Amino acid sequence: MSYLRFQNVSKHFRQNEVLKDLDFSIHKNEFVSIIGPSGSGKSTIFNLIGGILSPDEGEILLDGQCINGKRGFISYMPQTSSLFPWRTILENVLLGQELQGKKDVKAAREMLEIAGLSDYENAYPHMLSGGMKQRAAFIRALLSPQEVICLDEPFSALDELTRFEMQKWLVDMWESHRRTILFITHNIEEALYLSDRVMMLSAKKAKVVSTIEVPFERPRHESILLDERFIQCKRDVYYQLVGEVK
Incomplete structure (x- = not known):
């Protein structure tokens, strides 16, 4: 169906x-x-x-x-990561949930760890590489309730090379x-x-x-x-x- x-x-x-x-x-x-x-x-x-x-x-x-x-x-992820520069990575990935009135910080941290971003949860987007930003943006999409x-x-x-690594990571996630x-x-x-x-x-x-x-x-x-x-x-x-x- x-x-x-x-x-x-x-x-x-x-x-x-x-x-x-x-x-x-x-x-x-x-x-x-x-x-x-x-x-x-x-x-x-x-x-x-x-x-x-x-x-x-x-x-x-x-x-x-x-x-x-x-x-x-729907949850939407554009060509660029569109992370808010004034929010930390953890705050960015929680944004979709925040807009719906609830946050699951534990789940967000678990997914950041899987994505290899646990050391960057308090960092700001300008401190991350392009591939790391895209991983954070996709986690934000996955954590959103849609x-x-x-x-x-x-x-x-x-x-x-980064693109192929991201493809493999996306499939796994x-x-x-x-x-x-x-x-x-x-x-x-x-x-x-x-x-x-x-x-x-x-x-x-x-x-x-x-x-x-x-x-x-x-x-x-x-x-x-x-x-x-x-x-x-x-x-x-x-x-x-x-x-x-x-």
Whole structure:
């Protein structure tokens, strides 16, 4: 049974129709990546789920409830960590809970320890590396009470080695603390390594043109990136994506 559902959702900005009859479903605790050409409406989808925008047509359903234009139902992690510079790392990761009126400091400290950040709980964001900030931002998302987490290219600003370390860490954390995740990326390898499914959007007036069930069991080891089946799957997605760009 679907947990998050886009039901014939359309959205336009003046004369520019970004989404047209977009229809898809996400299951509870599923990890789904969204890829597509630049300008295909990926971030608009997140803004609609988060209630920042309302659809012009159609419905967005979360656990059977229409959430069109309603806020507070998702936890969101943007491309940058967006940590408040005047708050310590512990205070930053507790922010989502704080906004809901309760804080679980013990759970926050346990997750900071798992993330290798226990020595930095009283430090400020400027004292951390890019990867450490992103780990703190994801912990903040996990600690927030919402069941759906939207990640908008969270590793795009990191160097290649740090990015891969973050991917492995994200998979481990998600395996331990299952939540429903929607993940935007332009990186095909990243999408296949992390996800249960990959949804590919068309260009303008975005629709889901293809959904790929990632055929690799979990937990996934980094050696899978060199597996011929993985490489072939990457080729298939690449050629579909190139076809959409053209």
